[in-house]
Amino acid sequence: MAQIDKHFFADVFHLATARLEDSRQMLCRLDGEIGDGDHGTSMANGFAAIDRVLRGHPDAEPPEMLRLAAQAFLAEVGATVGPLYASAFLEVAALLDARGPLPLREFGAVLSACATGIAQRGKAQPGDKTMLDVWLPAAQAAHRAARDDLPPARMATLTRNAAETARDETAALMSTRGRAARLQERSIGHLDPGAVSSAVIIGAICDIVAERAT
Amino acid sequence: MSGVRRRTSPRDSAPARPPIRFGDDPLLWASWLYYQEGMTQGEIAEEMGASRPTVNAYLADARARGIVNIAISSEHMRSVTLARALEDQFGLESCLVVPSHGGARSLIDKVGHAAAGILPMMVHSGDTLAITWGRTMLSMAQAARLDGLRDVTVVQATGGTTAKIPYSPESCATRLADNIGARCVPISAPAIVSSAQARNMLVQEPVIAEQLTYLSRLDRVVFGVSSLRPNSTIHSSGFFDSALQQHDFYVSAVGSLAGQFMDAQGAPVTGPLSDRFIGLSLDELRRVPSRMLVAAGVDKVQPILASLRGGYVTTLVIDSDTAAGILRTLDVRLSRYISSSRDKPDTPPDETTEAPTRNLVKKFLNDPRDVVNEAMEGALAAFPDHIMAIDDSVRAIGARTPRPQGKVGVVIGGGAGHEPAFLGFVGQGLADAVAVGNVFASPPPDRILTCTRFADQGAGVLYVYGNYTGDVMNFDMASDLAAAEGINVRTIRTTDDVASSGFEDRDARRGTAGNVFVFKVAGAASARMEPLAEVERLTRKANAACHTIGVALEPCSMPETRRPSFVLGAQDLEFGVGVHGEPGVQRQKLAAADRIMDEVCDQLFTAMKLGTGQRVAVLVNSLGGTPMIELMVLNRRLQQRLNACGAQAHMTLVGHYCTSLDMVGASITLMALDEELAALLDAPCDGFAWTRNAVMKQA
Numbered sequence: 045m046a047q048i049d050k051h052f053f054a055d056v057f058h059l060a061t062a063r064l065e066d067s068r069q070m071l072c073r074l075d076g077e078i079g080d081g082d083h084g085t086s087m088a089n090g091f092a093a094i095d096r097v098l099r100g101h102p103d104a105e106p107p108e109m110l111r112l113a114a115q116a117f118l119a120e121v122g123a124t125v126g127p128l129y130a131s132a133f134l135e136v137a138a139l140l141d142a143r144g145p146l147p148l149r150e151f152g153a154v155l156s157a158c159a160t161g162i163a164q165r166g167k168a169q170p171g172d173k174t175m176l177d178v179w180l181p182a183a184q185a186a187h188r189a190a191r192d193d194l195p196p197a198r199m200a201t202l203t204r205n206a207a208e209t210a211r212d213e214t215a216a217l218m219s220t221r222g223r224a225a226r227l228q229e230r231s232i233g234h235l236d237p238g239a240v241s242s243a244v245i246i247g248a249i250c251d252i253v254a255e256r257a258t
Numbered sequence: 259m260s261g262v263r264r265r266t267s268p269r270d271s272a273p274a275r276p277p278i279r280f281g282d283d284p285l286l287w288a289s290w291l292y293y294q295e296g297m298t299q300g301e302i303a304e305e306m307g308a309s310r311p312t313v314n315a316y317l318a319d320a321r322a323r324g325i326v327n328i329a330i331s332s333e334h335m336r337s338v339t340l341a342r343a344l345e346d347q348f349g350l351e352s353c354l355v356v357p358s359h360g361g362a363r364s365l366i367d368k369v370g371h372a373a374a375g376i377l378p379m380m381v382h383s384g385d386t387l388a389i390t391w392g393r394t395m396l397s398m399a400q401a402a403r404l405d406g407l408r409d410v411t412v413v414q415a416t417g418g419t420t421a422k423i424p425y426s427p428e429s430c431a432t433r434l435a436d437n438i439g440a441r442c443v444p445i446s447a448p449a450i451v452s453s454a455q456a457r458n459m460l461v462q463e464p465v466i467a468e469q470l471t472y473l474s475r476l477d478r479v480v481f482g483v484s485s486l487r488p489n490s491t492i493h494s495s496g497f498f499d500s501a502l503q504q505h506d507f508y509v510s511a512v513g514s515l516a517g518q519f520m521d522a523q524g525a526p527v528t529g530p531l532s533d534r535f536i537g538l539s540l541d542e543l544r545r546v547p548s549r550m551l552v553a554a555g556v557d558k559v560q561p562i563l564a565s566l567r568g569g570y571v572t573t574l575v576i577d578s579d580t581a582a583g584i585l586r587t588l589d590v591r592l593s594r595y596i597s598s599s600r601d602k603p604d605t606p607p608d609e610t611t612e613a614p615t616r617n618l619v620k621k622f623l624n625d626p627r628d629v630v631n632e633a634m635e636g637a638l639a640a641f642p643d644h645i646m647a648i649d650d651s652v653r654a655i656g657a658r659t660p661r662p663q664g665k666v667g668v669v670i671g672g673g674a675g676h677e678p679a680f681l682g683f684v685g686q687g688l689a690d691a692v693a694v695g696n697v698f699a700s701p702p703p704d705r706i707l708t709c710t711r712f713a714d715q716g717a718g719v720l721y722v723y724g725n726y727t728g729d730v731m732n733f734d735m736a737s738d739l740a741a742a743e744g745i746n747v748r749t750i751r752t753t754d755d756v757a758s759s760g761f762e763d764r765d766a767r768r769g770t771a772g773n774v775f776v777f778k779v780a781g782a783a784s785a786r787m788e789p790l791a792e793v794e795r796l797t798r799k800a801n802a803a804c805h806t807i808g809v810a811l812e813p814c815s816m817p818e819t820r821r822p823s824f825v826l827g828a829q830d831l832e833f834g835v836g837v838h839g840e841p842g843v844q845r846q847k848l849a850a851a852d853r854i855m856d857e858v859c860d861q862l863f864t865a866m867k868l869g870t871g872q873r874v875a876v877l878v879n880s881l882g883g884t885p886m887i888e889l890m891v892l893n894r895r896l897q898q899r900l901n902a903c904g905a906q907a908h909m910t911l912v913g914h915y916c917t918s919l920d921m922v923g924a925s926i927t928l929m930a931l932d933e934e935l936a937a938l939l940d941a942p943c944d945g946f947a948w949t950r951n952a953v954m955k956q957a
Contacts, residue, residue, distance in 0.1 A: 049563040068821060076823040080814045080838035089696075103684040121674075123699030124728030127277075127735060157787060165731060171487055171512070171560075196277070213522045215514075216560040229556035229579055233586020 046148040046196070050106050055255075056071065057098055057113065060248035061091040070083035074238040078219060078230075083237040087120040089243075090129070093120035095098070106145070106238055111160040112138035125238065128162050128175070135161030149196050152186030153254050155246065159183050175238035182207040182246045196257035200250040207250075213236065213244040268646040275308040288316035288328045290327070292738070315838050333357045340581040345506035347588060348566045348791035350574055351548075352376075358554075358579040365554045365577055370397025373552040373575040375482070379550060380573070381438065382422060383408045388415040388538060389430050389799045390516045392482040394552050396425035396433065397682070404438035412440045413472040414948040415625060416477065416537030417449035418515040425843035434480075447536045449517045454533040473538045481570075483561045484514045513561020515544055516568065522560065524568015540570070547784045548572055560581040577844040607659040612841060619815040619822070619920065624819040629698055637681060641946040644685045653701065654692040654708040659944070660687040666784040667691070667713025670722050670777055671706060672729055673698040675814075676837055677915040681834075682947025689722070689945075697919070698838045700728035708735035710745055718746035722780050722797060722835075725751035726767025748794045752776050754880075754927060756865045757834025757843045770837045771916040771925045772804030775939065782941040796938065805866045806877075808859045810834040810842060810923035814882060817919075833857070837881065837918045837925070855895040858926050863903060866930055870904030875929040875939055878912045883922035886913060892924055910938055913946065 064071075064087045071084030078128040097116040098109060114133035135157040140146070146153060150235045159179040185206030189199035211234070221229035274288035283305065291297045291305060292313075302749070303310045320326045337355040344353045356372045358365060362562035372392075381387055381404060389395055389412060404410075412435035414427045428444060446469060447460045460466055482632040511519035511527040518540050519527040526532075526540045526700035543549065550573040553562050563584050565571055576584075616636070623629060634652035638645060661667070671679045671693035681692045691709035710719050721737065723729050730751065735749040754772025755762055769776075779800035783793040810832040813822040826832055826845075831854070834843035868874070878893045880886075889912050902906055908931055931939070942952045 072816065072819045073821070076816075076819075076821075080818065081823040082696065082698045085696065085816070085818050086699055119704055120702075121699060122695045122705070123704035123729065123733050124726075124731065126702055126728070127731035166727070169483075184510065185495050202639070209522070213560070215561050216512075216522070216583075218556055218559070229426035231581060232556055232559050233589065 048106070048146040048151060048154065050104065050109060052148075052252060053106055053109050055100060056249050057094050059093065059252060060245045061088075061095040063244050063248055064088045064091045064241065066194065067241065069094055071237050071241055074235055074240055078234045079237060082123065083241065086123045086125050087241045089120040090117040090125065107137040109138070110134065119190060121212075124166075125175075125241075128166050129171070130160035132158040132164035132179075135164075140163050147198060148256055151199075151249065152183055152190055154182035155186055155249070156226060157178060171212050171217060171236065173219045173236045173239070177217065177236070177237070177241040178207050178210045178239045178242040178253045181210040182242075183254045190236070197254045200254040200257070201239060203253075204247050206248040207243045207246040211239045214239040261334050261796045267322075269726055276306075277875050279303075283325075283367045285316050285320040285323065285325055288313055289320040292317055292859050293326060298403075299864075301467070307753040309742060311861070314930040318924055328518075332402070333360065335580075337469040337578050343585055344574060344576075344581060347585070348571070348574075350566075352574045353574045354502045355576055355581045367397050367401075369552055369554040369575050370394050370493070371401040373398040373550065374403070375901035376550075376573075377402050377438070378380075378404055378852035380478060380550065380704075381407065381410060383410065384473070386411045386472055386475060387415060387434075387440070387480065388473060388476050389434050389479075390415045390423055390481040391419075391430050392484060392552060394482045395430045395480070398480070398552055399430050399434035399437065402437045407439060410438060410440035411443055411472065412438070413443045413469075413476070414416070414421060414537075415473070415481065415543075416535075417445045417447040417451075417550045421451060439894070443536060445469050449535065449537055450531055451534050451536060457534050457536060464549050466536075470536075473542060476538075476542075476546045479543055479546045480518055480550045480552065481543070483551060483553050483558060483565050484560050485561050486513060499729065506878070512564050513539065513558070515561070515565055519567060520561075521565050522564050522567075524564045524566070524570065539883045540568075543569055544568075546922055550575065552576075554580060556583050561586060563587060563607055570580050570813040604773070618820045621817060621820060621920075623817055623820075624818075628718030629692065630948070632795055633674065633677065634681075634694060637677075639890060644944070644946045645681055648691065648712045649708055651705070651770035654691065654705050654712070655681050655684060655688070655694065655943065656691040656709070656712045657684045657689070661690055661713070661715050662787075663715050664717050665715050665787055666717045666790050667710070667715060667719035668722060668777070668784050668793075669693065669701050669706065669713050669719055669782045669846060670773075671695070671701050671709065671733070672723055672726075673700060673838070674844040675919045676782040676916050678914065681783050683774065683777045683781075683945045685766070685943065685945035687778075687950075688787045688942055688948070689777055692785075697818075700726065700732040703732050707739045710736060710740045710747065711743070714740075714745045718748065720780055720784070720790065720793050720797060721749045722776055723731075723751060724773060724775050725753045725765075726768060733783055746790060748790060750776070750780070750794065752800065752801050753806070755836055756807050756861060757804050758836060759827045770806045770808060770927075771877055772806045772875060772927045772929065774879075774911070775804055775875055775927065775929045776800045777914040778943060778948070779935060779938045781943060785941065796934070800935055800938070801832055803935060805862050805868075805926055805929075806925050806927040807833075808837070808842070808925035809858065809879060810835040810856055810881060810918075810921055811848070811921035812883060812918040814921035823853055825841060832923075835918075835923060835925075836919070837916055845922075851891050852895045855892050855897065855926075859896065862926065862928050863899075868903055868930070872903075872930040873908040873936060874900065874905055875927075875931055875936075876900075876907045876910040877915060877925075877927035878910070879915045879925045880913065880917060881925060882921040883918035883920045884924050889913065889924060892926070896926060909939055911948075 067087040068084040073079050075081045075083035093116045097112050110133040114130040117128040139157040168176050178252045182188045189202045214236040280287040298314045303313045336850045337609045341353040341355040374448045377574050414431040418428050451457050510521045512522045551571045552575045644657050648656045668689040669691050670689040673695040675697040684692050690713035693702035693706040713719050721733050740747045750772050752769030753767035755768040755770045758768040780797040783796040813824045830849050831848050832842040833846050876890045943950045
């Protein structure tokens with residue numbers, strides 16, 4: 045059975061970096077509508093910094109990789125997403141410290157750890173129109189698929205779909221956190237940029253899960 | 259209409275000539291008398307010396323020829339348009355949208371009364387009708403009046419609740435039945451019982467079983483929907499208190515309908531409560547022939563949308579803002595953003611077509627990713643007497659001025675893009691160090707920590723920065739790191755932006771140009787060698803005294819995208835903007851400078867309760883693209899208004915202090931002063947954006 049090992053994380057970060065680079069302008073444009081327009085820059089530059097650091101540490105084990113990623117991302121972007129993703133990665137590192145290498149079909153635990161890190165740092169609630177509104181349902185979908193004993197490729201598909209549905213659902217929500225909160229009801233009808241980039245990252249995770257499952 | 263005046267025209271039978279102003283046009287004359295003067299057709303006939311049928315024909319003709327246009331007020335017109343769109347989108351039998359604004363009634367009562375108004379079209383003799391619970395349902399039930407119906411039965415849609423709320427299932431059903439002369443059938447059991455076993459026993463109780471049979475033969479159902487947001491009444495309803503603790507289970511639920519949970523697509527979310535519920539199930543509800551949802555408030559967009567998607571609704575009564583929110587939500591497609599991206603054109607770039615670059619803002623840039631570092635290098639070279647790089651990055655910048663032992667350190671910081679803020683306010687009598695982030699993005703904790711170590715002279719360090727989610731997280735992390743090194747750090751988050759508070763409190767406000775005064779007070783207090791607690795107190799007081807409102811005429815554009823951050827129409831301005839190119843709180847029509855300033859003054863004066871004899875410090879600040887000449891025009895009116903209010907400008911700053919890249923617009927900051935704050939503002943300071951020599955002022 046395939047494992048969530050250091051190659052898994054290297055591949056995930058690499059793929060997410062490429063996808064976020066492709067999404068750079070789109071995320072900035074989304075953010076410009078309800079925020080300050082820097083989200084694409086933060087995410088693309090931040091993941092590029094992670095990718096650079098990880099390439100410089102090819103021998104790092106997963107928990108160490110995630111600590112390096114947290115540090116690199118935070119130092120590169122600061123901003124709002126810096127502390128949030130840094131906390132997410134540190135939470136995953138703590139999970140791996142405690143549990144050791146996980147089998148591939150437990151990737152839901154990685155998503156849950158991210159959600160926990162983000163929630164603890166950002167203090168957002170579900171429905172606040174934040175990235176949490178994608179990480180939580182995606183993690184839940186992965187756990188449900190694991191309970192139903194589905195093959196990993198199918199789990200990946202269901203999780204990706206859940207993330208994309210949740211991403212689109214953020215349009216119906218009213219911002220109560222961050223800069224967009226100033227817009228109150230005017231934020232309805234706009235996707236949350238943090239939710240959109242979360243779906244990009246989760247999509248990358250799911251694609252790597254599917255790839256390794258075959 | 260009270261202004262009906264008789265004209266002194268001759269009352270003979272010959273047709274009278276219209277007064278000259280009607281240009282010999284009887285149609286215009288007749289229309290004027292009818293629509294403007296409010297005369298009856300008979301009176302007009304007499305006035306014009308024509309027959310009534312002629313007048314009637316004139317009026318019809320006037321409409322046909324476009325002399326008279328009947329306009330429905332735009333707010334009501336919008337409601338009808340929205341209703342049509344919702345009917346089309348969801349295949350509703352009917353939809354009624356009531357304007358969200360105007361009138362004395364609360365939003366809940368507006369939709370409640372509107373729903374009561376259409377009950378006569380919905381309920382007929384012999385009908386069995388179920389009603390759920392909630393504030394909207396109670397409002398509707400209270401307003402409902404139906405006479406002359408026979409054999410109508412109103413059934414409680416779910417069991418009851420123990421909570422003492424006025425809008426319980428029992429009261430909603432009873433009230434509706436009373437007001438429409440119907441028989442009321444209660445459900446003599448709680449909506450949620452303690453176990454599945456208890457439920458199965460209860461529903462077999464003859465009385466309850468009999469009551470429940472009504473729910474299986476309903477002709478109509480009227481229901482509300484609740485969100486699961488923290489402010490929702492569902493949390494005080496007594497229905498689910500223990501269940502919502504297990505919210506994990508319901509993480510996919512977006513709303514509650516008739517006491518049951520559903521997801522964003524309207525599918526029932528089952529959980530530990532599902533087999534303990536007594537009442538109309540969602541499946542049964544969907545089988546009722548006529549189903550009216552009554553709901554109001556933009557926080558319910560998601561649950562209303564779920565109800566519509568789930569097919570629970572045939573008739574919808576809703577307010578206009580919420581209706582618009584639903585339609586905007588449906589309109590969102592991610593592809594819209596991807597397809598509008600010109601960074602990867604589908605067609606090969608053609609040198610002759612200018613279109614792709616037309617909307618790019620011109621800027622002095624090299625690689626846009628280097629803009630902040632290059633700007634800092636330029637600033638360090640320009641102001642070597644004021645600032646210096648603390649480490650080998652150019653993002654942690656310190657003051658050149660000596661930092662005596664025992665002086666409280668003042669560290670400021672935030673995103674780039676606000677130049678000359680924040681580094682222009684580092685220097686003697688101002689801040690000791692500044693951490694610079696990316697454009698509009700907080701600096702990371704390690705950089706703030708570098709600044710903290712630099713500023714610390716053994717007496718502790720005060721952080722002063724704008725109250726933004728990102729800055730708060732990064733500075734808090736830095737503060738933890740500094741504490742671990744034994745540096746005592748206190749924090750003041752600036753919250754001067756009046757417009758950003760909404761209905762929330764002062765602590766939720768953002769920090770904008772008022773930062774400048776707050777930095778000054780912190781710097782002056784620390785230069786006096788006050789202890790940390792005193793510097794903190796004075797700085798907190800300074801922040802509480804500052805009030806700012808920003809107005810944008812054009813959006814700003816980020817160096818990386820070079821595109822406007824939002825779209826503002828040719829005749830629009832954005833009221834209540836912050837300093838990050840984010841849209842403001844309200845879009846308005848462009849007006850004369852004095853009128854814009856009047857509105858700013860009205861809001862600021864009210865917010866700070868400005869009165870006679872009050873001294874204020876004034877900052878008329880460009881958001882980047884507005885030139886000095888216009889700032890001075892604004893200041894003229896501002897000073898007039900201060901005079902009219904009896905207030906006195908103790909100090910006035912006009913210029914670029916805290917900008918938002920190239921945004922065209924200005925912000926106005928007023929700081930209420932007492933002796934203590936005035937003295938601190940008057941103290942000398944020397945930053946490259948604000949130099950003030952010792953002033954010899956007469957008392």
